[in-house]
Amino acid sequence: MKPQSFEYVRAGTLDSALEILADAGDEAKVIAGGQSLVPVMNLRLARPAVLVDINPLAELARVEQRAGALRLGALVRHRTLERGEVGGALGGLLAEVAGHIGHVPVRVRGSIGGSLAHADPGAEWCLVALALEAEVEIARRGERRRLTVDAFLDGPFTTALAPDELVLGLELARRPGWSYGFAEHARTHGAFAQSGACVALQVRDEVVAAARVAVMGVGGRAERLGPVEAAVVGRPANGAAAAAAGACREVVDPAGYDEVSPDYLRALAAAVVRRATAAAIAAPTEERQ
Amino acid sequence: MRIELSVNGVARALECEERTSLADALREQLGLTGTHLGCEQGSCGACSVLLDGQPVRSCLLFAVQCDGAAITTVEGLAPAGELHPIQRAFHEQHALQCGFCTPGFLTVLYGALEDARRASRHLDDNELTTLVGSGLCRCTGYHPILAAARQAARELGVYAEGG
Numbered sequence: 001m002k003p004q005s006f007e008y009v010r011a012g013t014l015d016s017a018l019e020i021l022a023d024a025g026d027e028a029k030v031i032a033g034g035q036s037l038v039p040v041m042n043l044r045l046a047r048p049a050v051l052v053d054i055n056p057l058a059e060l061a062r063v064e065q066r067a068g069a070l071r072l073g074a075l076v077r078h079r080t081l082e083r084g085e086v087g088g089a090l091g092g093l094l095a096e097v098a099g100h101i102g103h104v105p106v107r108v109r110g111s112i113g114g115s116l117a118h119a120d121p122g123a124e125w126c127l128v129a130l131a132l133e134a135e136v137e138i139a140r141r142g143e144r145r146r147l148t149v150d151a152f153l154d155g156p157f158t159t160a161l162a163p164d165e166l167v168l169g170l171e172l173a174r175r176p177g178w179s180y181g182f183a184e185h186a187r188t189h190g191a192f193a194q195s196g197a198c199v200a201l202q203v204r205d206e207v208v209a210a211a212r213v214a215v216m217g218v219g220g221r222a223e224r225l226g227p228v229e230a231a232v233v234g235r236p237a238n239g240a241a242a243a244a245a246g247a248c249r250e251v252v253d254p255a256g257y258d259e260v261s262p263d264y265l266r267a268l269a270a271a272v273v274r275r276a277t278a279a280a281i282a283a284p285t286e287e288r289q
Numbered sequence: 290m291r292i293e294l295s296v297n298g299v300a301r302a303l304e305c306e307e308r309t310s311l312a313d314a315l316r317e318q319l320g321l322t323g324t325h326l327g328c329e330q331g332s333c334g335a336c337s338v339l340l341d342g343q344p345v346r347s348c349l350l351f352a353v354q355c356d357g358a359a360i361t362t363v364e365g366l367a368p369a370g371e372l373h374p375i376q377r378a379f380h381e382q383h384a385l386q387c388g389f390c391t392p393g394f395l396t397v398l399y400g401a402l403e404d405a406r407r408a409s410r411h412l413d414d415n416e417l418t419t420l421v422g423s424g425l426c427r428c429t430g431y432h433p434i435l436a437a438a439r440q441a442a443r444e445l446g447v448y449a450e451g452g
């Protein structure tokens with residue numbers, strides 16, 4: 001199917017893009033990679049009157065290493081991260097995760113900012129950003145703000161973003177001594193994951209000193225699992241994966257859908273949490289810069 | 290809206306409706322019907338073309354977004370009439386039956402092979418499988434497509450043996 005007609009505006013500068021969004025109200029939509037927006041436009045589930053193309057804004061496509069942090073512009077493509085340009089333990093995690101998003105041509109266009117703004121409940125970047133306690137930088141005409149990903153993500157396909165706001169980028173802390181793990185299960189190659197987990201750990205003297213655990217596929221959006229984090233901290237590293245899986249099985253309460261039962265989803269969540277925790281234990285740790 | 294772009298090395302000027310996908314512009318305005326449309330959802334891969342050397346879904350890109358860009362379609366893979374190694378390999382390995390999916394596989398693999406050649410990089414079986422996994426084929430069962438990708442990579446000196 002073909003989309004409805006719209007007015008197309010190529011953003012010349014960031015300020016002009018924000019101007020257009022401010023004037024157009026909810027008539028306008030930003031287009032980044034178009035890998036989520038255009039499919040729904042082709043189905044006419046989205047019918048924007050104005051399309052603001054931010055692809056020409058090179059300043060939004062930057063990967064910046066800052067003191068103790070990594071800043072990813074909203075237009076950084078999945079494929080750029082998959083190619084491992086970031087480096088370090090964090091870069092390794094991002095490269096692995098990116099490789100799970102759709103197919104190569106989808107990753108060439110699709111952007112991290114678009115993934116966050118679209119907020120698909122199965123989006124890997126939403127999950128990872130939650131586990132890593134990322135902050136989202138947002139702008140509208142004459143105003144900027146920062147939100148934690150937790151505050152940014154509402155429910156499935158909904159965020160705290162107003163129609164005239166643009167995601168500028170994402171900031172992730174580099175934490176020396178931490179390591180990361182990711183695991184997901186998708187039913188077919190390239191499909192959205194049915195469940196996934198991202199784990200960040202700090203291990204001292206073979207004991208888990210701190211943990212962040214996020215899971216998707218058990219509710220409306222990806223969530224941090226506080227009780228699982230608590231169950232892992234203080235454990236010997238070699239027992240962490242089993243402890244995490246056990247605690248996950250206790251705390252998640254998925255609803256199930258179609259032919260997929262709650263029990264299956266619970267077992268799946270526990271499995272991806274176990275695999276992601278084991279991967280984090282085995283992964284190299286972030287070095288001091 | 291008027292756009293200018295290069296398609297298979299030839300400069301073209303087009304007057305497009307904003308909502309026209311790159312795929313429709315190629316097929317209907319330029320007569321390049323080698324690019325196929327299956328799903329218009331980004332899933333099947335039949336519409337894949339190269340945008341400035343990178344594989345993209347032409348059903349998810351508006352033609353107006355391609356002003357100033359260089360597009361390569363399946364028609365551009367054998368400019369002098371001589372088949373590119375990936376095209377010959379598809380023939381020799383029986384990597385197509387009905388041929389609906391073929392243009393997408395050919396452009397994606399051609400792009401990756403030529404990219405590897407330019408960068409003196411080698412593609413292992415993992416990477417070739419990932420690339421083949423970017424399209425849907427209802428006929429071949431994929432193994433002949435993978436065999437063709439391997440054959441062409443070997444011939445071009447960019448195959449990571451045993452990888």
Ligand SMILES: Cc1cc2nc3c(=O)[nH]c(=O)nc-3n(C[C@H](O)[C@H](O)[C@H](O)COP(=O)(O)OP(=O)(O)OC[C@H]3O[C@@H](n4cnc5c(N)ncnc54)[C@H](O)[C@@H]3O)c2cc1C
Nearest residue numbers: 030032033034035036037102110111114115117123167331
């Ligand atoms: C076949 C296929 C398979 C896929 N599989 C996966 C998968 O497994 N996992 C996954 O996570 N994703 C998957 N995707 C989606 C893909 O990751 C998209 O790239 C991503 O969801 C959206 O990014 P985009 O840059 O393409 O955004 P667009 O499609 O351009 O935009 C999506 C939405 O975000 C808004 N938006 C975009 N950028 C901004 C910004 N900077 N500020 C404010 N609003 C913005 C748009 O207005 C729109 O509402 C798949 C897509 C396809 C076609």
Ligand code: FES
Nearest residue numbers: 327328329334348
């Ligand atoms: S038609 Fe573009 S991916 Fe199927």
Ligand code: FES
Nearest residue numbers: 386387426427428
């Ligand atoms: S050859 Fe028929 S779909 Fe691939």
